[in-house]
Amino acid sequence: MDAVPVDVVTLAKKWFIDVRFEKLEPNVSGFLFVKSGKATVVINQEQPVVRQRFTVAHELGHYVLHADKEEDIFIDEKISIYHRANRNGSNAVIDAGREKEANRFAAELLMPKNMLFKTLIRLGEPDISDDLTIYRVANIFAVSEQALNIRMTDLGLFL
Secondary structure (H helix, E strand, C coil), rough: CCCCCCCCCHHHCCCEEEEEEEEECCEEEEEEEEECCCCEEEECCCCHHHHEEEEEEEHHHHHHCCCCEEEEEEECCCCCEEEECCCCCEEEEHHHHHHHHHHHHHHHHHHCCHCCCCCCCCCCCCCCCCCCHHHCCCCCCCCCCCCHHHHHHCCCCCC
16 A cells, blocks of 8 residues: 555555445445345435445455455444345344454555655644644545544544
8 A cells, every 4th residue: 555545446456346335324434245246335315424434344354354256245234233134035133243353454455554654644643633644644634533543542543
């Protein structure tokens, strides 16, 4: 990863995953479905761009880490209840561990550790607890301030 912000749509296309932006129910950020070996990510176009980007990266995480490459579905709902429709059509609640893994994948994809550190150094080792610094860095990576705070905490940058 040499440049930020990471172009997750182009990356998905390199993996032969179609990405569509559509109007979805307000509580649905997006979903991944795989049918007959063809993967598609559908993103809620009504949500902020930073959320859309994170959702694309999150669904790519599901594809890479969890998906049956022939037929599967993952739905990302705001209320943190995740369903997976399996091949026989029944739904089962996905455990929170897989959602955390997909979130971690998305965070690492959108905010690579080395690029995050280089950016902080380039900014002159600013006070990372300063709201303006968080705002500036979040804008550079095209992520939400909340996502950046979580990533920086995971990297041990906040005590």
